[in-house]
Amino acid sequence: MLDLTSGVTGFANSIQKWPTGVTAGLVGGAAEILWIAIYMHLVGGEATVVARGITESVFPNLVTPATAVPLGIAIHMGLAVMLGVAIFIFVRSLLPRTAPALLEPLVLVGLLVCVWVTNFFLILPAINPAFVALVPYSASLFSKVLFGVAAALVLKLYDGFHLASKPL
Numbered sequence: 001m002l003d004l005t006s007g008v009t010g011f012a013n014s015i016q017k018w019p020t021g022v023t024a025g026l027v028g029g030a031a032e033i034l035w036i037a038i039y040m041h042l043v044g045g046e047a048t049v050v051a052r053g054i055t056e057s058v059f060p061n062l063v064t065p066a067t068a069v070p071l072g073i074a075i076h077m078g079l080a081v082m083l084g085v086a087i088f089i090f091v092r093s094l095l096p097r098t099a100p101a102l103l104e105p106l107v108l109v110g111l112l113v114c115v116w117v118t119n120f121f122l123i124l125p126a127i128n129p130a131f132v133a134l135v136p137y138s139a140s141l142f143s144k145v146l147f148g149v150a151a152a153l154v155l156k157l158y159d160g161f162h163l164a165s166k167p168l
Helices: 006-016 018-042 048-058 065-094 103-127 137-159
Strands: none
Touching: 018 048, 018 065, 018 137, 048 065, 065 103, 065 137, 103 137
């Protein structure tokens, strides 16, 4: 028998567990910051340039040298939290309950790659083309993959992967 309420119930349960999404976003955002800091150090650059670029992308006329870096980090982490909650609700609400547990982390990483493609090929070239050139595509893509892996680990540690509740 087809249960039309399971999707609604899954969505409601996901919203009730949104703190897991917040945590996934915080951990994923922190993983990105750590990776960019390491990468920029290895290539002889400054990670603060990326933080300033984030601020310039969101508030192009409000950038002052004293506030650009902390504001860029705050913007990044705010967006990371929103993304963490969104992917948590999306994955937990729409992934079939009979899906294998390994599918969830793969879907999370895939979603983050889609976010990266959207950001670096559509949004950022339109609002701040200089930001796209701050780090190579490979380094920024790896950053997003790290976000996905970190978010998947948070879901596993805090809430367990979305396991099948009924046999096929």
